[in-house]
Amino acid sequence: MRTQTRNRWHLKKQLPSGARLGQLFTSHGTIETPAFIPVGTKGTVKSLIPEELKKLGVQIYFANTYHLWLSPGDEIIASLGGLNQFSHWDGPIITDSGGFQVFSLGRASFSPHDNLVGAGKLLQITDQGAKFRSHLDGSIHFLTPEKSIAIQLNLGSDIVLPLDDCSPYPLTPSEARASLRRTNIWFRKSWTYYQDQIRSSASPPLFFGIVQGSYYRRLRQQSARFLRQFSVDGFAIGGVSVGEPKEKMREAVNWIMPELPENKPRHLLGVGEIDDIFDFVRLGVDTFDCVLPTRFARMGKIMIKQRPWYLDITKKKFAADKRPLDSSCSCYTCQNYSRAYLHHLFKNRELLAYRLATYHNLFFYTTLMRRIRQAIRTNTLDNLAKEYEVI
């Protein structure tokens, strides 16, 4: 039986500002935090092999339960030894609950004002779970809190997340209260099911609660306090980066942080612009996941230290530019290829374009996080923030 008191988190240092240096322990390895977690939606961080992720300093990747459940199915993945063996990645994996995709793909758009049943879409939410139509083949599925945990356990995830009501922005106070009420009902079901399932597991995954509550201070506080009653391994902050202004997001995280215990890690869901990383590290966030670097890479947006933190390599002005993408970068792409070549690859939609750009963008993020950890050690976060033009 799982020892609920086992410590899966080590806080190494905390600055007066709130920035923390820590270690998160999983059965597939230790994650040095603050850390950025790239997204490998379908069990692959697009275009790269796991050996490259390791070389880049990627410590953990984020897989999406919704997608893997629908294709190829969690049972097939379980029969193949779990997502680690399936995707040839021996490091830690974090999975979401599937809820976010059910909500965002099930609705015509991510707006609370949409008709939830119409235009070939379907989404029916009850305290039991969410009934929805697959975006792949239109088949009907029912995602319950228990089912979500069961899928994540089948995948062999190292950090599982409970199903939550993924509220769009903005919500009225009564919508927000109803949403949080449901999130909490689903949390209890998820937690009970999880505890029951891992009873006989020698190395159970970590379980993070998700703080919701939309943009209402009392609800955010209430959510955090509710979750603190349980011996969860950490806290994720959800319902952010859903269309709200940036300052709202900072405000909400500011409300939440004092409510969270220092002896548990905090993950910020779906956030990862460069200024966000700096700002939220300073507020005490330990881990981030975001599609930004990998999605940007496929659009030809190459991360650089200067605002707006990318250059668009598809622009004509780079057609004969002999320089590397980023002269200050020591990644494989920058060491060996010119902007002109990348421009050419993107213009011709060559597969190598996405690979070389993804490699660079993830190198940019892992380098940034390594430097942030070093800056926390040496109390030089402000200098680093200046170098990245954040302050």
Added chain:
Amino acid sequence: MRTQTRNRWHLKKQLPSGARLGQLFTSHGTIETPAFIPVGTKGTVKSLIPEELKKLGVQIYFANTYHLWLSPGDEIIASLGGLNQFSHWDGPIITDSGGFQVFSLGRASFSPHDNLVGAGKLLQITDQGAKFRSHLDGSIHFLTPEKSIAIQLNLGSDIVLPLDDCSPYPLTPSEARASLRRTNIWFRKSWTYYQDQIRSSASPPLFFGIVQGSYYRRLRQQSARFLRQFSVDGFAIGGVSVGEPKEKMREAVNWIMPELPENKPRHLLGVGEIDDIFDFVRLGVDTFDCVLPTRFARMGKIMIKQRPWYLDITKKKFAADKRPLDSSCSCYTCQNYSRAYLHHLFKNRELLAYRLATYHNLFFYTTLMRRIRQAIRTNTLDNLAKEYEVI
């Protein structure tokens, strides 16, 4: 000035059957033959990096003059140090003349009966060259024999090919005669221009003549004899794999081979199914280029030793198959991933699918060629052909 007698070819062994073991010397390295040359149309063997090509045993890649001329342009590539530096490949590169694409993309289809001007297409051929409409933006271009060589020199190719009249199949005798006449006129212009241009070059590229003549024995013989008058570095066989039955292709190569000197290498253009490789190696072909392994890879066709020499990994039966693509294969893909994972990647059009499959398929070809060279050394080609189910 170039020493025309410099030997760029060393014939190490020749079997009574005709199969040869040789070495082709270029300024970017030596090619052990028989060799397979993968295609990197736009200066990239799709999805792979040059370090992987090296590791796979790829000795040389084939780039397309037509595509690189139109995008990004040979002058941009020259200004960036040539195709080697541009594409970060320090080995040899062979380029075609651009003619094949002008003819095949300029026509509505690769048929002599098409209206050559119509449906947004344009192709006007004279003894001076070929006027055509770019498939990219509709702009008009004029490819002359001299221009083709100039582009290839700008690219920094190691083996250049002259512009030829790329006849479809079948041709009437008079069409075939007219086509060969034009090929020979263009050859003289190409050769004169090439000789003039390389006069002061310390390390000029090799120049191969192209044997044409459609499916008429006398014309094929006439073409080979015409080319033998010039001190070309080798011979390419063109006008094959253009829709004719396989036995016709074998017949034509059989006509040509006795006409070619033993002390020059022979390249077969655009050919590369597994039985073709064995058959033409035995007829004395030294090098092959073909899009087959890389194109098949992107379609989910995974090369195996058993006829029809591939399995279609997109088929549903592989969805839960734990085995590697090919249990007898020691490539990176087969050592680390299951058929189920590749099936999943292909089904979801994940970028990694094309990369892992391309890696395997090229490994299959380089392994095959290495084993063919070994079999020529040890006189065991028949055994090898049986293993690959060719005989």
